[in-house]
Amino acid sequence: MSGTDWRIEDANTIVCGSGSDKGLWEATFGRLVGQHVVDVAMFGRLPEILISLSDGRHVASFSIVEGDPEWALFGRRNCEEITVGC
Numbered sequence: 661m662s663g664t665d666w667r668i669e670d671a672n673t674i675v676c677g678s679g680s681d682k683g684l685w686e687a688t689f690g691r692l693v694g695q696h697v698v699d700v701a702m703f704g705r706l707p708e709i710l711i712s713l714s715d716g717r718h719v720a721s722f723s724i725v726e727g728d729p730e731w732a733l734f735g736r737r738n739c740e741e742i743t744v745g746c
Contacts, residue, residue: 664723671716
């Protein structure tokens with residue numbers, strides 16, 4: 661969950677992002693279903709997050725407004741909830 665802007669990247673381009681036409685979101689999100697998270701990293705001087713997926717795509721947060729970046733990750737495995745936020 662991102663409280664600011666986000667984008668989905670493949671190896672060479674931005675596939676779609678929070679500023680894209682919402683019609684593009686559904687198709688792009690559909691291709692993410694079933695992928696596994698292979699890495700989670702922080703980047704930038706201010707804390708942004710980059711989630712790397714098993715198909716080579718990446719989901720990145722990036723804030724374009726004043727204040728601190730806002731994002732959170734939620735995980736649900738074995739009925740345990742894990743939350744990490746910024």
